[in-house]
Amino acid sequence: MKGYYPRIKYLLLTLSLFFCNYTFAQKTSFVQSLAQPNRWVDSVYDDLSTRERIAQLFFIRAHTNKGRAYEDSVETVIKEQKVGGLVFFQGGPGRQAALTNRYQRAAEVPLIVSMDGEWGVGMRLDSVINYPYQMTLGAIQDNTLIYKMGQMIGRDFKRLGLQMNFAPVMDINNNPANPVINYRSFGDNRFNVARKGIAYFQGMQNEGILTTAKHFPGHGDTNVDSHADLPILPFTRSRLDSLEEYPFREAINAGLSGVMVAHMNIPALDSAKNRPSTLSRPIITGILKDSLKFKGLVVSDAMEMKGVTKFFPNGEADVQAFLAGNDILELSEDSERAIKLIKKAIRKDMITDAEFEAKVKKVLAAKYWAGLASYKPAPTRDVLPFINRPEAKALIQQLSDAAxxxxxxxxxxxxxxxxxxxxxxxxxxxxxxxxxxxxxxxxxxxxxxxxxxxxxxxxxxxxxxxxxxxxxxxxxxxxxxxxxxxxxxxxxxxxxxxxxxxxxxxxxxxxxxxxxxxxxxxxxxxxxxxxxxxxxxxxxxxxxxxxxTGQIKPMGKLPVSVNSFFPTGTGVMLP
Missing domain, CATH: 3.40.50.1700 (Glycoside hydrolase family 3 C-terminal domain)
Structure with missing residues (x-):
């Protein structure tokens, strides 16, 4: 029976556990839930083969704007490789809800469906509203508005059948020449970045969405885009600890469910030549998990990016990311090859049985916390009116007024x-x-x-x-x-x-x-x-x-330093 999980068994298990566990899951944060026994997680884990357990750690790419052949190829990977999740990119909201339902039907273990929604689902999808960029939000002085935005985005995610948002960005953008973070950051003040990031993810998590603060340990002070090459952070351990890591430390203490690790070479934290932080056990396990006591999901940045594949080609990056401490490997160049290589590493005892089991069960626990043990298809009617609802548009105007x-x-x-x-x-x-x-x-x-x-x-x-x-x-x-x-x-x-x-x-x-x-x-x-x-x-x-025209007063404060005339915090308050 290894490698096959009959649907009737899921149904019976879900019915037997639903009433005793569902209320608990909704009242407990994801990280808190990890300390509790979970029969659903244990049962699913026990029924999977080693290969299928490894596959649970992989999230693959999905689109709704590439045609039927592409959609079919993704479904084939879901059925054959039995991956753990999807990352949706460009497309349309109605099409995505329908395709998500199709993919969930094809999966033996329910999929975590994710997306980069830093300014809402409009970051990827057409015809829907966009919330302000994080730099715009960085000017706002009332963080309850950002919490409300998190709630609204969380509801949008749930309506589309999504369980995980790769947001917020908690990088401190203290380099104006940064080509990849920049306006995606709340600014260059570590306290402001931390407070706003926490407000944003708490709003989403309180709507039942898994969140992922990124890009640990901090991608703000670089002028290299890790999509194209490997950036180097040449700073001291003391500087990184007090500045770049500060928002992540505060977020972890506030109950953050997930952290995404950046592709950066950081000699002060790992002396190995050309090793990206995504593949660094001293950084992921040593600092993030051990020093910062993070118990939630550790997610790699996209494993297809040049910042990680340049020096670790042919699947080696996937193996090293797995061994470094990542729980989820996002967008492998070749997930089938990576699964085989990781299985070989397990056979060679390159990771303990306990650590491997903890990774897989953490991903399964995330599925349970997000409601996938009692999965229901996303409604496919009136998706667009829901996302573009009047109260969401009103909140965007409120955010804009305050910025x-x-x-x-x-x-x-x-x-x-x-x-x-x-x-x-x-x-x-x-x-x-x-x-x-x-x-x-x-x-x-x-x-x-x-x-x-x-x-x-x-x-x-x-x-x-x-x-x-x-x-x-x-x-x-x-x-x-x-x-x-x-x-x-x-x-x-x-x-x-x-x-x-x-x-x-x-x-x-x-x-x-x-x-x-x-x-x-x-x-x-x-x-x-x-x-x-x-x-x-x-x-x-x-x-x-x-x-x-005097209808409202300017309330924003500059979230970044522009020049000597206008440093961080500039903002004239009118009487």
Whole structure:
């Protein structure tokens, strides 16, 4: 009977354990639940072969935008390899709910279905709302709003049949040139990162979702993307302990259910040449598990990334990650090969029986805690209206309102004369925006201007001459790229125009872009008033108009240090 778990046995076992264990599972955190006996976990474990136990540690990739042949190939892997979970990427919400149900039907042991949902399911799925990026959230002073966001995202996950979110990011982004964390971080203040990360994951966990803080021990101070190469963290053990590890330590103490380990070479923590932290037993077992006393799930970052495969090819990375202490291996290059190699390592006694058993039972316990022992298919009707529900949109607007940060100015320099001749100038976008349209209603004697990224120098010069005729100017600066990087893709002529306009006597500048971009716009600090809004979204554009017109006060604080003018914590509070 090894390798086969009859469905009738699952049903009988679930019925017998449901009433005595279900209430406990819902009232106890995942980490706390690990200390309790669990008959379901023991029964499933006992019925699996060694190979199937290893397979429980593997999560494979899934999409709903790659066609039927791809979907069928994933189902084949589920049936043949009997992997433990899925990681969904791009696709649509309704399609994903339906495909999740199909995959769960194909699995003998229920799958943990996961996703990177740092700003909600919209990080991967089309046609659904997006919550603000974590840097935007880093400006917010009321962390109860972030807890509520965690709850909302948790409900979205459950509605789609997801049990695990690879979030929040708890890296401290203290390197403006960071190409991979950056706006995904709450900022460069370790205390702010810890508090907001805890609020976010507690909101999700209290909705029954497994969470995964990432990327331990901290991916914020690097200028190398571990998707493409192996970053090196050259810092001392003391620095890493007091700074990078701080948010993770606080999160663990607050009941975090999972930690994702980064692909980084950290000589101060592991002297082995070119060894990524994902493959480091001194880092994962020695520091995370032993020193920090973390008892939850340890998840590798994607094992297909160059940061881990560059120096450990052909499946060696999977074996080393397993031996280092990871409980879940995410996105192996070849899971079938990896399972065979790990089985060989077990036969060679490279890991104790007790440690191997603990890994597998921890994954099974996570399935039990997430409700998979009494699994029910995800409803496939009205998925989109549920995700895009009015209360979720209202919360996004609340978050946006709370994030607007006034870097410079006062009531007089911000709220300009509504009767004066006013120019409202969009820069970096070649169309009218909600900010421009809504603000113009408050300034009836206004003219709207648009400066695209390709506007010619002659047109820019002519516009500058024209704009000098106006009594006051509102400038709005946009980053239209999918992800808001640290430097705007503007040419020098457009940057010169911004500096010239900011120097005029009555100018209000609002930046709907990564806060770091302000450092690359010399002269912008001369604006009479300057607002940081962190990203280009309709909600933040509406929030900025509310601040400018006095409907709400600017409450945000800058979560990162931009330059000497605007260090971390900058934020003018109006009376």
């Amino acid at each position: 607007v940060t006034m870097l410079k100015g006062n009531t007089q320099t911000l709220r300009l004369n509504p009767l004066a001749r006013t120019a409202i100038v969009n820069i970096g976008i070649d169309k009218m925006t909600p900010f421009q349209q809504e603000l113009s209603r408050w300034y009836p004697n206004s003219m709207l201007f648009v400066v695209g990224k390709t506007t010619s120098l002659n047109d820019l010069n002519a516009m500058l001459v024209n704009l000098k005729k106006y009594d006051q100017i509102f400038i709005s600066i946009y980053d239209t790229r999918t992800r808001p990087q640290s430097k705007l893709d503007y040419n020098s002529d457009i940057k010169f125009l911004i500096a010239q306009l900011a120097a005029q006597p009555r100018t209000v500048t609002t930046v709907f872009a990564n806060a770091y971009t302000i450092a690359g716009l010399p002269g912008i600090e001369r604006s009479g008033a300057l607002l940081a809004c962190y990203q280009n979204s309709d909600e933040l554009q509406r929030a900025a108009v509310k601040v400018i």
